[in-house]
Amino acid sequence: MASIQIRNLTFKYPLADKPALENINLDVESSEFIVLCGKSGCGKSTLLRQMKKNLIPYGEKDGQVLYQGIEISELNDRKSTTDIGFVQQNPDNQLVTDKVWHELAFGLESLGLDNQSIRRRVAEMASFFDMQTWFRKSVSELSGGQKQLLNLASVMVMQPKVLILDEPTSQLDPIAAEEFLKTVYKINRDLGTTVIISEHRLEDLIPMADRVVVMDKGKVISAATPWKTGDFLGGKNVEERHPMFYGMPSVMKIFSACGGSEMKKGLYRTGDGKKIAPLTIRDGRLWLEAILEVPKEEEHICNKKDEYTEKIENPIISIKDLWFQYEKNSGQVLRGLNLEVKKGELFCLMGGNGAGKSTTLKTVAGIVKPQRGTITVDGIKVCKENNDKIAGKILAMVPQNPQALFTEITVEEELAEALYFRKMTAEEKAIKVEEMLETMEIGHLRKSHPYDLSGGEQQRLALGKILLLEPKILLLDEPTKGLDPFFKITLAGIFEKLKKQGVTLFMVSHDVEFCAEYGDRCAMFFDGDVVSAGEARAFFAGNSFYTTTANRIVRQWNSELVTWEEVAAWVEQNMTP
Numbered sequence: 306m307a308s309i310q311i312r313n314l315t316f317k318y319p320l321a322d323k324p325a326l327e328n329i330n331l332d333v334e335s336s337e338f339i340v341l342c343g344k345s346g347c348g349k350s351t352l353l354r355q356m357k358k359n360l361i362p363y364g365e366k367d368g369q370v371l372y373q374g375i376e377i378s379e380l381n382d383r384k385s386t387t388d389i390g391f392v393q394q395n396p397d398n399q400l401v402t403d404k405v406w407h408e409l410a411f412g413l414e415s416l417g418l419d420n421q422s423i424r425r426r427v428a429e430m431a432s433f434f435d436m437q438t439w440f441r442k443s444v445s446e447l448s449g450g451q452k453q454l455l456n457l458a459s460v461m462v463m464q465p466k467v468l469i470l471d472e473p474t475s476q477l478d479p480i481a482a483e484e485f486l487k488t489v490y491k492i493n494r495d496l497g498t499t500v501i502i503s504e505h506r507l508e509d510l511i512p513m514a515d516r517v518v519v520m521d522k523g524k525v526i527s528a529a530t531p532w533k534t535g536d537f538l539g540g541k542n543v544e545e546r547h548p549m550f551y552g553m554p555s556v557m558k559i560f561s562a563c564g565g566s567e568m569k570k571g572l573y574r575t576g577d578g579k580k581i582a583p584l585t586i587r588d589g590r591l592w593l594e595a596i597l598e599v600p601k602e603e604e605h606i607c608n609k610k611d612e613y614t615e616k617i618e619n620p621i622i623s624i625k626d627l628w629f630q631y632e633k634n635s636g637q638v639l640r641g642l643n644l645e646v647k648k649g650e651l652f653c654l655m656g657g658n659g660a661g662k663s664t665t666l667k668t669v670a671g672i673v674k675p676q677r678g679t680i681t682v683d684g685i686k687v688c689k690e691n692n693d694k695i696a697g698k699i700l701a702m703v704p705q706n707p708q709a710l711f712t713e714i715t716v717e718e719e720l721a722e723a724l725y726f727r728k729m730t731a732e733e734k735a736i737k738v739e740e741m742l743e744t745m746e747i748g749h750l751r752k753s754h755p756y757d758l759s760g761g762e763q764q765r766l767a768l769g770k771i772l773l774l775e776p777k778i779l780l781l782d783e784p785t786k787g788l789d790p791f792f793k794i795t796l797a798g799i800f801e802k803l804k805k806q807g808v809t810l811f812m813v814s815h816d817v818e819f820c821a822e823y824g825d826r827c828a829m830f831f832d833g834d835v836v837s838a839g840e841a842r843a844f845f846a847g848n849s850f851y852t853t854t855a856n857r858i859v860r861q862w863n864s865e866l867v868t869w870e871e872v873a874a875w876v877e878q879n880m881t882p
Contacts, residue, residue, distance in 0.1 A: 307332040308467055308499045309356060314368035316351060321364075325351045327523040329368070333501060335466075338493045340510055340531075341503040343520035343549060345761055345789045346749070349503040352520070353471050356501070358385040372467070383416065390460035392470045394760055396452035396477075399459075405442050406431075408455055412463050430462040434488065450481025454488065461492060468492065470502040475760035475787040478658055479815040486510055505761070505789045508554045508818075508854060512584040519549050532582035535561050552790030555818070555854040555869040556589035557582070562873035563880065589858040598881045601861045620645035621778060621809050622669060627678030629661075629668060638664045639675065640833030651800055651810040653820040653841070655851065656830030662813040663705060665830070666780045669811070670702045671695060683777060701776035705783050707767030711755040716747060716766055719755050723773040737773060744799065745769040746792060760787030768796075772803075779803070781812040785819050797823040821845050821853045821867050842867050 309332070316326040325348045333339055341349050354360040355370045358377055370377045372389065380388075393399050402408045409430060413423045431440050434454055439447065447455065453473055460468065470489065474482035486506070490513045493500045504510050511517060517534040519527040526547075527537050538550040539561030550558065560582050583592040627642040638661045646652045654662050667673045669680055671692045680687040683699050704710065713719040720738045727734070742748040745765040750758060755766055764787050771779065785793055793816075800810055800823065814820055820827050821841055828838035829851065838844065845852040845867045852860075855869040859876070866872045 308335045308337070308373065309333040309501075310369070310371040310374075311352075311355075312369040312371070314352075314355065314366075314370060316355065316362075316364055316366050318351075318362065318364045323523075325364075325523055326355075329523075329525050331518065331525060331528060333467075333499060335499055336493070336497045337499055338490070338513055338515045339499075339501045340507070340514040340517045341501060341520065342505070342507060342517065342552065344791050345759065347520040348523040349520055350471050350759070353391075353469050353501065353503055356467070356469055357389055357391045358382070360391060386412070387416070387463050388465055389467045389469065390463060390465035392453070392456050392460055392468070392473045394472045394475050396449055396456055399456045400444050400452065403444055405436065405440055405444060405447070405455060408444060408459050409462055412459060416463075426462050426464075430458050433461075434458045448481065449477050450485060453477060453481070453485055457485070457488065457492075461496075461498075465498065467499045467501070470500070470504075472503050472505065472759065472787075474504065474506055478783075480658055482506055483509055486513070489513075505552070505787070507552055507790075511554050511557070519547075521547075521549070531584055532557070532560075535582065548791055551794065554584065555872075556584060556586065556858060558869045559589070559855065559858070559873045559876060560592070562870075563876050586854060586857050590861065593859065593862065593876065596880050597862060597876070599862055599879045602864060617645045617647055619648070621648040621683055622646035622811060623679075623681040624665075624669070625679050627665075627668060627675050627680065629664060629673065629675040631673075637833055639668070639678075642678070642834050644828070644835050646809060646811055647826070648809055649804050649807050650825040651804060651812065651823060653824040653827040654811070654813045654830055654835075655815070655817070655820060655827060660830045661833045662830050663782050666702060666782055666811070666813055670700060670780055672702075698774075699776060700778040700780065701771045701774050702780035703767050703771050703782065703784060705786070707763040708756065710767045710770055711763075714754055715752050716755060716758070717742065717751040719766060720770055720773060723770045741769040741773055744772075746795065761789060761792065764788060765792065772799075777807070778809045778811065781810065781814075783814055783816075784812060785814060785816045793819055817845070817851070818853055821856075 311329050311331040314326055314329040315324050317324040329352065341353070343349055351362060354362055356377060358380055361378060372380060400408060402411050406427065409427045410423050413426060431437060436458065439451060444452065444455070474485055477485060486509055489500060489502065492498050502510070511531045514531050516528055517531050518525055519534060519538065527534055529537065535553050535557035538547040538553065540546045550561070583589045622645065624642055624644040627639050628637060629639040630637045642665065654665065656662055664673065668675050669682065669687065671687050674689070682695055685691050685694055685699070687695065711719060713722050717738055720741050721734060724734045724737060742751055745768065747762060747765055747769070750762060755763060758766060764784065768784060785796065788796065803810065824841040826838060827841050827844040828835045845856055846865050853867055855872045856864070856867050859866050859872045863875060866875055
């Protein structure tokens, strides 16, 4: 018997115009790893919450959701709690105690287990998650990644048979997200726990999946193995591609664009002789070895001139010999930083966690004061005396945590607040708000509280609010964090429109694929300073590791290719007949 069975499920929220879920039928087998994906608002979270008794949303429901043959809503509270675990998006929303060890023990205490059983289970789970070094820490001291791991461990200590995760990495940086997903995969493979996970980060997650379930407008349109899903979404030609295709891993997109299911050469075979497509970088390289007729490059030497060494005339942002540390006895975060940004470009600053990227944005915005060095923005020196001239008029910033900008109780009021001091009529302000709701694709959320939005929706709202200020320079700290792949394309269009209007975009990001495809210039930040910079294509082609997935797949043959579209076109030209 399937672990979870969904039969003819339709669900509609109160006052909604149409159902959030429509006639869904799905079986989840025991120990299966299911990846649930689709555009924001397609019904993923609503579907997942139907599988957890105490999280079932209020509304009109038709159909059944069964766990081991029993309707979810009819499970007794103890079985629902122990057998089905749920991890939410925001790490802070699920934490209930002040200490790590107490958080692990809290659920077991609530079930009434004896002290010896609690100690044994907590010790076992802390060891499994390698939490010994922060076992007695206060929850408030943990990083975002540690908090989410603690949430996961607190659920797993109950020994659930089914683990449900609703975009668990949306608030995490890429490194923490990767480690979290690896842990989820380990739980599935080592413990046999059934995993159902909704995510936008599909590059690392798809190869882990047994099946990928794709949703669109409240319906399940595909539930198949990863490579079959890629083949289905890719269609027979560009016109038939489903929008979700662009959210798939690069190797799947390249394979599909080069023939997909029609490919005769280079496919792997399973034990039963069935052909399967490549899903990982390693598989992609082996596939290309079998189908390409061009020789590998003997050695890649990037001959592109580093534009960072060239003098930029009249930069709109100029940073010279900048030094900064947060506390007297702490280390230097910025070490003699020199950086220039051209007017009207999308400049992407990249690098590891803690390198000083966000601090750089804060110094440009005047939020923190450097101990040494100068910053000039649009010809005005950044200092306390000039902050009023710069902030909100010449320059505005979208912080890493979008909630820092929220002050109102509805989405539309949040946007209207940005126009409070603008000399406009109420009617003109209403039109501006309406246009921004449409641009950010959050019109259906106008009456929602900002804190009730998903991480990606909050990111869109924060960006929309700042854009209403109409700054000449826009500072963006991880603007693509939590966004689905579809809105990233929309966001790129918004950025392009702003650049044509003369707006300068200075972005800090871990999103290599986005920066490679849409950035004008990119720079690598390390140890408090910029170590390399240049035009986006030359920048990524010159890196061995900090580059796009597509480039890593094909660089043995052609290291100048950066985006998956470029690689797909080149592979088609060079395939053996």
